[in-house]
Amino acid sequence: MKYNPHALEDKWQKFWEQNHSFQCREESSRPKYYCLEMFPYPSGKIHMGHVRNYAIADVVAHFKRMQGFNVLHPIGWDAFGLPAENAAIQHGTHPAKWTYDNIDHMRSQLKRLGFSYDWSREIATCDPEYYRWEQLFFLKFHERGLLFRKQAPQNWCPRCNTVLANEQVVEGLCWRCDAVVEQKELTQWFLRITDYAQELLDDLEKLEGGWPERVIAMQRNWMGKSVGAEIRFGIERSDKFLPVFTTRQDTVFGATFMSIAPAHPLLDEITAGTGREAEVAEFAARIRKSDPKEPDGEAQEKEGVFTGRHCINPFSGERMPIWVANFVLSGYGTGAVMGVPAHDQRDFEFAKKYSLPIRVVVQPAHLAPLDPVLMTQAETEAGLMVNSGEFSGLHSEEGKVRIADFLEAEGLGKRSVNWRLRDWNVSRQRYWGTPIPMVYCEKCGVVPEKEENLPIRLPRDLAVHPDGRSPLPESPAFYECPCPKCGGKARRETDTFDTFVESSWYFARYTDPVNAEAPFDKEKIAYWMPVDQYIGGVEHAILHLLYARFFIKALRDSGFIPKLSGMDEPFANLLTQGMVLKSGSKMSKSKGNTVDPSEMIDKYGADTVRLFCLFAAPPERDFDWADSGIEGAYRFINRIWRLALELAGKVPAIDACAASPADAASPKARALRQKEHATVKKAGEDISGRFQFNTAIASVMELVNLMYLVKDELLADEGGKRVLGSSLFTAITLLFPFTPHICEELRELLGSPLPLTERVWPVYSEKALGAEKITIVLQVNGKLRGKIEMPADEDEEIVKRAALDDPHVQKHIQGLDVRKVVYVRDKLINVVAG
RNA sequence: GCGAGAGUGGCGGAACUGGUAGACGCACCGGACUUAGAAUCCGGCGGCUUGUCCGUGGGGGUUCAACUCCCCCCUCUCGCACCA
Numbered sequence: 001m002k003y004n005p006h007a008l009e010d011k012w013q014k015f016w017e018q019n020h021s022f023q024c025r026e027e028s029s030r031p032k033y034y035c036l037e038m039f040p041y042p043s044g045k046i047h048m049g050h051v052r053n054y055a056i057a058d059v060v061a062h063f064k065r066m067q068g069f070n071v072l073h074p075i076g077w078d079a080f081g082l083p084a085e086n087a088a089i090q091h092g093t094h095p096a097k098w099t100y101d102n103i104d105h106m107r108s109q110l111k112r113l114g115f116s117y118d119w120s121r122e123i124a125t126c127d128p129e130y131y132r133w134e135q136l137f138f139l140k141f142h143e144r145g146l147l148f149r150k151q152a153p154q155n156w157c158p159r160c161n162t163v164l165a166n167e168q169v170v171e172g173l174c175w176r177c178d179a180v181v182e183q184k185e186l187t188q189w190f191l192r193i194t195d196y197a198q199e200l201l202d203d204l205e206k207l208e209g210g211w212p213e214r215v216i217a218m219q220r221n222w223m224g225k226s227v228g229a230e231i232r233f234g235i236e237r238s239d240k241f242l243p244v245f246t247t248r249q250d251t252v253f254g255a256t257f258m259s260i261a262p263a264h265p266l267l268d269e270i271t272a273g274t275g276r277e278a279e280v281a282e283f284a285a286r287i288r289k290s291d292p293k294e295p296d297g298e299a300q301e302k303e304g305v306f307t308g309r310h311c312i313n314p315f316s317g318e319r320m321p322i323w324v325a326n327f328v329l330s331g332y333g334t335g336a337v338m339g340v341p342a343h344d345q346r347d348f349e350f351a352k353k354y355s356l357p358i359r360v361v362v363q364p365a366h367l368a369p370l371d372p373v374l375m376t377q378a379e380t381e382a383g384l385m386v387n388s389g390e391f392s393g394l395h396s397e398e399g400k401v402r403i404a405d406f407l408e409a410e411g412l413g414k415r416s417v418n419w420r421l422r423d424w425n426v427s428r429q430r431y432w433g434t435p436i437p438m439v440y441c442e443k444c445g446v447v448p449e450k451e452e453n454l455p456i457r458l459p460r461d462l463a464v465h466p467d468g469r470s471p472l473p474e475s476p477a478f479y480e481c482p483c484p485k486c487g488g489k490a491r492r493e494t495d496t497f498d499t500f501v502e503s504s505w506y507f508a509r510y511t512d513p514v515n516a517e518a519p520f521d522k523e524k525i526a527y528w529m530p531v532d533q534y535i536g537g538v539e540h541a542i543l544h545l546l547y548a549r550f551f552i553k554a555l556r557d558s559g560f561i562p563k564l565s566g567m568d569e570p571f572a573n574l575l576t577q578g579m580v581l582k583s584g585s586k587m588s589k590s591k592g593n594t595v596d597p598s599e600m601i602d603k604y605g606a607d608t609v610r611l612f613c614l615f616a617a618p619p620e621r622d623f624d625w626a627d628s629g630i631e632g633a634y635r636f637i638n639r640i641w642r643l644a645l646e647l648a649g650k651v652p653a654i655d656a657c658a659a660s661p662a663d664a665a666s667p668k669a670r671a672l673r674q675k676e677h678a679t680v681k682k683a684g685e686d687i688s689g690r691f692q693f694n695t696a697i698a699s700v701m702e703l704v705n706l707m708y709l710v711k712d713e714l715l716a717d718e719g720g721k722r723v724l725g726s727s728l729f730t731a732i733t734l735l736f737p738f739t740p741h742i743c744e745e746l747r748e749l750l751g752s753p754l755p756l757t758e759r760v761w762p763v764y765s766e767k768a769l770g771a772e773k774i775t776i777v778l779q780v781n782g783k784l785r786g787k788i789e790m791p792a793d794e795d796e797e798i799v800k801r802a803a804l805d806d807p808h809v810q811k812h813i814q815g816l817d818v819r820k821v822v823y824v825r826d827k828l829i830n831v832v833a834g
Numbered sequence: 835g836c837g838a839g840a841g842u843g844g845c846g847g848a849a850c851u852g853g854u855a856g857a858c859g860c861a862c863c864g865g866a867c868u869u870a871g872a873a874u875c876c877g878g879c880g881g882c883u884u885g886u887c888c889g890u891g892g893g894g895g896u897u898c899a900a901c902u903c904c905c906c907c908c909u910c911u912c913g914c915a916c917c918a
Contacts, residue, residue: 214838214913221837221914228918246918259918302916327916337918345835346916420917541913615859616846622911623846632859642874685850695848698858705858708875777854782899784854785886808886822898828853832898 003641005605009741013114021757022061022116024072026527033069034528035061036507036571038536038544041078042102042124044087046109048580048587048625049537051597052613055738056577056693057535058115059614062737063687065116066761072528073116074510076123077103080131081499082160082176085432085464095432096460099126109598113606114741116757121513125502126432130509132455133519134501135437139448140558142438146192147426149446153263153330154425156184161468162429163188165498166422167222167543183288188427189436189495193550197223197419200549203569210573212620215541222542224420229404231338231413233258233311236319240266242311245333245418248343249407250399252315253388254361255338258322259304259350261330262287267307270322274308280324287326302327302350313338314412315389315403325350333418341378342370348378361387362396424547426498431462431470433496441483441490450484456492470494503544504551507531507570508561522562529561531571535619538576545571575691578622580613587625595625607739608634614693614738637742640704640735643711644728644746650715651725653751656680656733656762659726663719668710670772676727677768679703683734684761693738700734703727725750733762777828778803780812796823803829 016022026032037057040050061073079099088095103124110117123130141147155164159179163186168175193200201223204216228247235242242258260267262284271280283305304325311320320339327346328337341351341358351358358372364383382396391399407413427436435456437449449456459478462471472478472494483490505519511528512520552570555561566572579586582593600609612633617623657680664670679699686696707727714720729750736743736756744756770792776799778786786808790799800821803809809831816833823829 212838217837218913224914224917226917244918248918300916325916327918329917332917334918340918344918346918349916418917420914538912618847621840621847626846626860628860629846636859639874690850692848694846695858698848701858775854779853779899782853782897783886787854812886820898822853824853824899828899830853830898 001645003638003742005607005637005741008745009112009114009606012741012744013111015744015755016114016116016757017119019755019757020120021755022073023118023120024070026524027070030068030070032072032528033064033533034072034531035064035533036072036074036510036531036535038534038540039076039078039503039506040106041081041083042099042106043083044102044105046106046113046597048595048597048613051113051609052580052619053535053537053577054110054113054115055610055613056575056619056691057533058610059687059693059737060533060535060691061116062740063761065757066737066759067688068760072121072510073118074121074123074513075110075115075117075119076121076506076510077106077125078499078503078506079103079124079126080433080496080502082162082428082430082432082468085430085468088432089464089466089468094460095464096126099124099432112598112601113610116740121510123506123509123513125434125499125506126458128455128457129516130506131434131502133509134434134497134505135449135454135456136451136519137505137555137558137560138497139437139451139454140560141191141554142448144558146195146554146558148190148192149187150190150423151185151187153183154186154188156182156186158182159468160430163425163427165425165500167546188425189438189493190423190425191550191554193424193547194419194421196550196553197225197421199553199568200546201225203549206569207571207574211571212538212574212576215538215545215574215576218541219546222420222546226418226420228416228418229400229407229413230334230416231314231407233314233320233338235266235270235322236310236312238269240269242266242322242336243334243413244336244338245416246338248340248400249403250385250388250391250396251340251343251361252313252338252403253385253391254340254342254359255313255316256318256320256341256357256359257339257347257351258311258320259325259328259337259339259347260307260322261328261335262324262326263330264324264328264335267324270309271307276306276308280305280307284324287324300326302346302353304350304354306354314410321356323350323354331422332420342372342375343378343380345378345380348375359387361385424498424550426501427495428498429470429495430468431458431464431472431496433499434458434502435472436493436495436497438493439481439484439490440493441486441488443488444483444485444490447483447485447490453484458496470496472496500543500547501551504547505555507534507548508552508555519560526562526564526567530566530569533573533575534571535575535577537579541576545574575619577619578617581622581624584624600630604630604634605637605741607742608637611637611697611739615697616694618694619691636701636704637739639708640731641742641746643704643707644732644750647711647724647728648749648751651721651728651750654722654725654729655752656730657726657764657768658729659719659723661768663722663726665717665719666713668713669720669723672706672710672714672727673723673768674770675703675706676723676730677764679734680730680762680764681769684764687737696734697738700731703731707731730762732756733759774826776803776826778806778809779828779830780809781832781834782830783812785809785812792826796825799823799829803831
């Protein structure tokens with residue numbers, strides 16, 4: 001009988017569906033395990049990256065089930081978003097139709113791959129039954145001041161016709177379409193993620209060990225905490241102050257000029273009456289418009305103009321000219337920087353260019369006395385404070401503390417912490433998203449929608465403008481509404497939420513996906529959360545993972561999620577899988593180097609596609625798709641198929657690891673039994689400990705290879721048949737998480753009634769692992785000189801004697817004194833001679 | 835510049851807390867079967883000067899023993915970056 005993957009895969013997929021094999025609910029008798037992959041965006045069809053991601057997760061889910069865990073393994077759709085709109089415009093259809101059609105198609109693709117999802121928990125974020133809870137969260141967030149409106153310059157993508165969060169601007173370009181992002185003054189809704197900055201930073205420690213080091217580093221980096229001080233500089237002929245943020249308050253005596261951002265709010269006031277208004281305004285306007293980055297990502301040359309006014313250094317009493325400079329960011333710190341050329345490289349370059357004074361105030365102990373005239377770059381190291389009045393002589397680290405004390409005592413400033421992290425702009429001027437449940441009333445102002453009016457449904461009968469503009473602001477049927485407070489005529493918010501909002505809590509909804517009374521039951525969420533293993537691409541290292549971490553904390557503090565230990569972080573363990581490449585570069589439609597999973601399934605079947613994705617490389621690493629590689633996986637599947645067919649009926653249908661030592665009478669039977677148990681050990685360790693699926697599969701291949709070599713001899717007697725039957729069953733059981741369909745088919749074919757979905761992971765016996773004969777490696781002075789066979793666990797003296805008598809060893813120690821003999825039990829002898 | 839990671843056969847990759855470098859697979863070569871091929875089964879497959887010699891990016895070091903630990907350097911990938 002030839003291996004026909006399609007018929008048998010179809011058969012077992014139906015079987016699992018009819019038997020609800022992967023549905024789960026809360027149980028107290030077994031430990032829970034929540035295995036989750038990042039849910040897909042319904043873009044059209046599944047690509048190889050999805051297959052790899054979900055194949056990895058499916059191994060984990062199956063393995064944990066076999067280990068006795070109550071496993072939650074759900075799937076759903078990240079269904080709102082801009083690409084659906086763009087595609088719908090292109091195809092002359094509606095985003096909703098486009099999205100739901102894609103979901104139908106992709107669902108059928110996932111089902112063909114036979115993943116062990118609990119399909120009864122499937123969700124789509126564009127479903128009002130999903131996003132209504134999100135609207136409820138935001139009412140609560142608004143009540144608590146976590147959601148607020150702010151007018152500020154925003155990142156604006158002219159091509160997508162919408163604002164972007166800071167996280168969505170990559171090197172000045174839109175993360176989606178690569179258009180140059182502009183700054184536009186807008187009033188938008190924000191989530192106060194900065195309120196959680198410290199907790200988000202601190203809790204990264206809880207994730208150490210469970211998350212990849214580099215993802216933790218990226219988040220830490222992104223949040224960018226800086227500890228320093230704010231210092232107020234008085235402006236000459238004015239009662240105003242210029243506050244600056246610095247991490248180097250110890251260098252304040254070296255501040256010889258002041259630089260402010262072109263967009264600084266006090267710029268006009270500072271320049272007024274100096275006669276330099278025109279020049280400064282022109283410069284500021286030019287810089288504000290330009291992209292801060294050169295096309296190659298390099299920083300632009302430092303540039304600035306003098307405003308004509310001075311401020312006073314409160315420490316040195318010196319007059320400091322105030323400059324507008326292109327390198328000062330308006331959005332970080334106070335938008336003003338004290339210029340300390342001797343100890344800051346940017347200030348140094350600026351001072352050199354415009355001949356501003358350079359004063360050394362910190363002298364590192366190991367360097368020759370610094371001379372401003374001779375310096376070619378700033379000296380940023382710590383050292384002894386000099387030219388710093390009463391602070392001279394202190395170490396600069398202590399100086400930081402003393403200066404900060406002084407600032408606070410004299411009212412000149414205060415200790416201060418700055419974050420790179422900005423509040424999260426969640427407003428999007430697009431149609432295909434969750435309506436923001438807010439209303440504008442002429443009398444009452446901004447009024448949150450009433451809870452009982454939720455969900456605010458996104459109308460499905462509107463068409464998106466060809467340029468991507470939202471139809472909502474032109475749809476009275478949507479925006480006209482009574483004021484929730486006074487009942488008068490009011491206008492509904494027509495912006496929608498950033499789609500990252502939906503993906504920030506979907507994993508919580510999976511715990512109770514059809515609840516119509518609440519976003520989720522508190523007991524259910526307490527049972528299932530946190531996600532034990534989260535699996536997805538590293539491209540979400542900052543955006544999604546940071547937002548989701550924030551969201552779960554915000555939900556906790558808003559009373560939606562119980563305050564329990566273990567509920568502060570959504571994802572206890574994170575695996576970032578590598579990309580699937582083709583000919584060395586990322587598969588993409590534009591490059592024309594894609595491999596369609598459906599075509600591969602048509603050709604080889606789902607088991608082969610899954611097996612190859614798992615065998616080609618360890619999960620975290622990128623791998624290059626090779627057509628010859630998948631042929632190899634197919635060959636192996638056929639190999640075990642033929643072996644099982646040959647042995648079916650000839651060997652007993654006994655369980656994995658069921659053959660006894662008595663069955664293994666012959667040396668080959670003993671060798672096979674030992675290999676069988678060793679494979680159980682190796683595969684289990686590789687899967688559970690390190691997600692080394694490639695080596696787990698390799699070990700089963702070795703077992704199968706050995707069975708081929710010994711089967712004819714073992715079929716000669718009953719004991720040998722039992723060892724063969726047991727080993728075959730072990731191979732099938734161990735492969736089940738990787739290639740479930742063929743394994744169930746073979747299990748049935750061998751006459752074993754209990755489905756593999758209900759079986760446990762085999763247990764090996766320590767005793768069975770030991771080989772009788774051991775190869776001892778013989779070394780002389782660390783070099784391999786020979787090998788001898790010895791019974792396992794032989795007496796040390798006997799092994800040493802045998803080693804020294806070995807002719808190869810003899811040859812190499814001739815005429816030398818044997819100084820030492822190192823013995824590693826059952827492994828090697830190293831004779832040290834000289 | 836800061837942070838993270840990686841350099842091992844023709845290729846993907848093994849080698850767990852230092853102990854036979856190259857498991858397993860791909861490609862290639864040979865044998866068996868076959869009229870022939872495909873498929874399958876069995877075997878070979880780092881290099882050369884064929885020595886139990888040399889080999890894990892390069893150079894030092896620790897050790898009886900180093901892909902593995904320490905120091906220095908080189909190359910590559912990814913993330914962040916005028917953040918005061």
